[in-house]
Amino acid sequence: MLDSKQLRTDTESVARNLARRGFVLDLAAFRALEERRKQAQVEADRVRAERNGNAKAVGMAKGKGEDASALLQRGEQLTAELERSEAALVTVQAESDEWLMGLPNLLHDSVPDGADETANVEVRRHGTPRSFDFTPLDHIDIGQKLAGLDFDAAARISGARFSVLRGSLARLHRALAQFMLDLHTSEHGYQEIYAPYLVSAAALTGTGQLPKFEQDLFAVRGERTLYLIPTAEVPVTNLVREQIVAAENLPMRYVAHTPCFRSEAGAAGKDTRGLIRQHQFEKVELVQLVKPADSYAALEALTSHAEEVLKRLELPFRTVALCAGDIGFGSAKTYDIEVWLPGQGKYREISSCSNCEGFQARRMQARWRNPETGKPEPLHTLNGSGVAVGRALVAVLENYQNADGSVNIPVALRPYMGGSDKLLPAI
RNA sequence: GGAGAGAUGGCCGAGUGGUCGAAGGCGCGCCCCUGCUAAGGGCGUAAGGGCCAAAAGCCCUUCGAGGGUUCGAAUCCCUCUCUCUCCGCCA
Numbered sequence: 469m470l471d472s473k474q475l476r477t478d479t480e481s482v483a484r485n486l487a488r489r490g491f492v493l494d495l496a497a498f499r500a501l502e503e504r505r506k507q508a509q510v511e512a513d514r515v516r517a518e519r520n521g522n523a524k525a526v527g528m529a530k531g532k533g534e535d536a537s538a539l540l541q542r543g544e545q546l547t548a549e550l551e552r553s554e555a556a557l558v559t560v561q562a563e564s565d566e567w568l569m570g571l572p573n574l575l576h577d578s579v580p581d582g583a584d585e586t587a588n589v590e591v592r593r594h595g596t597p598r599s600f601d602f603t604p605l606d607h608i609d610i611g612q613k614l615a616g617l618d619f620d621a622a623a624r625i626s627g628a629r630f631s632v633l634r635g636s637l638a639r640l641h642r643a644l645a646q647f648m649l650d651l652h653t654s655e656h657g658y659q660e661i662y663a664p665y666l667v668s669a670a671a672l673t674g675t676g677q678l679p680k681f682e683q684d685l686f687a688v689r690g691e692r693t694l695y696l697i698p699t700a701e702v703p704v705t706n707l708v709r710e711q712i713v714a715a716e717n718l719p720m721r722y723v724a725h726t727p728c729f730r731s732e733a734g735a736a737g738k739d740t741r742g743l744i745r746q747h748q749f750e751k752v753e754l755v756q757l758v759k760p761a762d763s764y765a766a767l768e769a770l771t772s773h774a775e776e777v778l779k780r781l782e783l784p785f786r787t788v789a790l791c792a793g794d795i796g797f798g799s800a801k802t803y804d805i806e807v808w809l810p811g812q813g814k815y816r817e818i819s820s821c822s823n824c825e826g827f828q829a830r831r832m833q834a835r836w837r838n839p840e841t842g843k844p845e846p847l848h849t850l851n852g853s854g855v856a857v858g859r860a861l862v863a864v865l866e867n868y869q870n871a872d873g874s875v876n877i878p879v880a881l882r883p884y885m886g887g888s889d890k891l892l893p894a895i
Numbered sequence: 896g897g898a899g900a901g902a903u904g905g906c907c908g909a910g911u912g913g914u915c916g917a918a919g920g921c922g923c924g925c926c927c928c929u930g931c932u933a934a935g936g937g938c939g940u941a942a943g944g945g946c947c948a949a950a951a952g953c954c955c956u957u958c959g960a961g962g963g964u965u966c967g968a969a970u971c972c973c974u975c976u977c978u979c980u981c982c983g984c985c986a
Contacts, residue, residue, distance in 0.1 A: 477948095509945060513955045520955090523967035527913035536966080543966025692976090712905090712942085833943090844942075 469830040470571055476502060485574045488792040490583060493571070505564045508557040515553050519546040569673070570680055573827040575792055576764070576801040582791030588804070589791065594775065595784030597808045602871040606811025607862040608742045611637060613873040615894035617743075628740070629732060629747045636891050637861075640877070641750070643884030644860050645725045648752040648777050652854055656773045658723035658754060663703035665726060666694040671706045674832035676798035676824075683733045686747075696729035700753035701851040708757055709832035712844045718836055719758040719766060723854065726751065743858045744816065750857035756850040759836065760826065763848035764801075767823040771803045774819040774854040780880040783863050784808040786815055800825045805855065811866040818859045821852030 475482055475498075483493040522543050529536040580589045611617025616637025622630040633641050652658040666688060672678040672695055677685060686696040697703060704722050713720070728751050732738075739745035754773060758766045771787065778785045790802040799822035806815035826846035829835065835844035868876040873893035877885050 506945080509955085513945065516956085517954060519966080523965095524914055526966050530913075540966050545966095547966070835942095 469568055469827060470574065471826065471830065472568065475568075475571075482574065486572065488575055488579070488581065489572055489795065490793050491572055498567075501560070501564055501567065505557075505560045508553070508560045512550070512553040512557040515546060515550045519543065519550055522546055566679070569831075572797045573800050573824060575795065576823070576825075578789075579795060579801055580789055580791045583793040584791075585794045587791040588788040588794055590786050590788050591803070593784075593786040594779060595782065595808070597784050597810065598867060600810065604810040604866060604869060606742065606809075607865040608811075610811075610865045610869050610873070610875060613893040614875065614891055616891075619742075626747075629745065631743055631746060631858075636885075639885060640864065640881065640891065641857060641861050643881045644864070645750055645752055645857050646884050647780075647881055648854060648857070648860075649723060649725050651777060651780065652723040652752070652754060652773060656721070656723075656776070658721040658773075661700075661704055661707070661722045661724040663700065663707075663724055663726065665697050665703075665729075667697055667702050667706070668694060671702055671709070674709050674834075675702045675705050675828050676831065677702065680797065684731055686729045686731055697726065698730045699728050699751060699851075699853075700724040700726040701755060704753060704755040705757075705828060705834075705849050705851060706832060708829075708834040708847070711834060713757070713834075713836040713847060715759070715836055715839050718847065719756055719762065722755045722757075724753050724755075725857075726753065743862050746858060749859075752854050752857060754821075754850075754852045754854040757834070758848050758850065759838075760845070760848045763823050763825060763850060766848075766850055767801060767803070767821065770850055770852045770854075771805070771821040774805055774821055774852050777855050777860070778805065778807060778818070778863075781860070781864065781878045782880075783860075783867055783878075785818070796820075796822060798822070798824045798827050800827070803852075807859070807863045809863060809866050810869075811862075816859065818863065819853040819855040822850060824849045824851070 470482065479493075479495060479498065483495055486493050522539060526536050526539045526543060529539060580587065582588065605613075608617065608619075614635075614637055616634045618632040618634060619630075621632045625632070649660060653660050669678055672685070677698060685698055688694045688696065703726075704724050707722065708720070728749055729747060732745060732747060735745060743749075754770055756766050756770055775785065775787065785805055785807045788804050788806060790804055795802050802820060802822040804817050805819040805821070807818040808814075809816050825848050828849045829846035834847055834849070836847040837843070838845045864878060864881075865875055868878065870876065875891040877889050877891065882889060
């Protein structure tokens with residue numbers, strides 16, 4: 469949610485900013501709506517104040533034993549009047565809220581222009597893609613040779629976009645998650661969090677997935693509706709919802725390893741084969757809650773923490789700054805980290821690190837007490853994958869494959885693999 | 896699943912229809928007195944929103960949430976959520 473004060477007082481520049489995303493802010497409609505809201509609220513407040521004063525007068529009159537019948541009659545009128553003006557306010561307020569909740573975040577000045585991913589800007593590159601003396605396979609074929617990747621079974625159990633991992637491949641998958649968690653907790657200063665995988669609509673509204681993107685989520689409908697988390701960002705960021713955090717407790721750095729569930733509505737036909745795009749996948753997620761003045765330094769740090777995972781795994785990657793048209797709804801600035809996949813011959817997203825500034829905080833009412841003003845102010849929230857576990861598994865398989873179908877285990881993962889250095893093909 | 900008890904400000908806790916956003920205490924902040932490893936006194940101390948160019952000021956909302964009764968609800972009624980205790984079941 470945008471700062472409504474800024475939206476009202478600085479409408480033109482807000483509109484200019486959103487236009488960079490290709491989002492058209494209808495200024496005339498906004499001003500008309502705002503005018504109606506203002507009038508309705510002033511009117512409702514006025515009537516309510518009069519009703520309260522009248523009720524108080526009744527109490528005083530009765531206390532003195534005076535006749536209050538005229539006041540009681542006036543009270544009835546006022547209550548009826550209040551009912552009408554409150555109904556009008558609720559209607560226009562709902563309209564205004566819905567509209568406000570549908571506005572994306574403002575972009576940071578440093579975000580490059582552009583309409584889609586072709587305009588994203590590479591900011592750095594690390595490692596060199598290995599040259600193969602044989603034609604590298606993709607992870608699906610490698611997984612098949614290892615007898616560790618079973619999409620047929622998954623399809624029988626759950627349908628498309630699910631996977632079954634077996635044996636050493638399942639273990640490697642687990643090793644990746646363990647390695648990432650250990651790195652972030654012991655070297656990067658994050659506290660490990662275990663959090664719910666089913667969350668309320670309110671939590672999802674806080675981080676921005678609702679109300680606009682419900683079609684991307686899996687809902688579990690029972691006595692009350694809960695949603696499967698699409699990312700640990702949702703429960704972990706919501707740790708501070710409706711809180712006022714003391715300045716000395718910032719920054720907060722959290723890491724969580726969770727499954728993520730996405731309906732992938734609208735992705736039909738995209739990455740249909742393999743582990744790249746699944747309804748269920750694992751992710752190690754980094755979340756930081758910081759003072760506003762620190763959030764861009766924190767974004768750089770958080771991104772470097774995600775990059776460190778790939779450096780330790782000795783996987784080639786590049787980091788790109790997303791352009792205006794490609795940035796997510798709630799983010800002010802995002803870096804994507806893309807890992808090299810020999811099977812596809814290109815870099816693919818493995819992490820996305822965003823500074824949401826106060827956008828989520830305002831929705832969640834997550835605040836910190838600014839010692840300079842003594843007032844609660846929205847804190848800044850950041851999140852980033854550190855990194856997607858399934859995609860990391862793909863990257864390891866494809867980058868570490870050998871001609872004989874075996875796969876070397878990255879040195880960093882060997883302690884988590886019982887010391888072994890190689891996955892051997894089944895055949 | 897069965898039975899019961901609760902939900903009030905940063906915390907504890909009073910308040911069962913009327914100047915209650917809410918006594919008292921703790922904590923915290925400022926000041927005074929005193930003077931040294933303490934004690935006493937005074938004042939202040941929630942959040943959200945609106946009017947206003949802004950400040951000041953004024954107004955509205957909020958006592959778990961939502962509805963209802965009433966001129967008036969923290970207080971009465973209904974529904975829901977959450978917490979706690981006991982029993983049962985259970986990874």
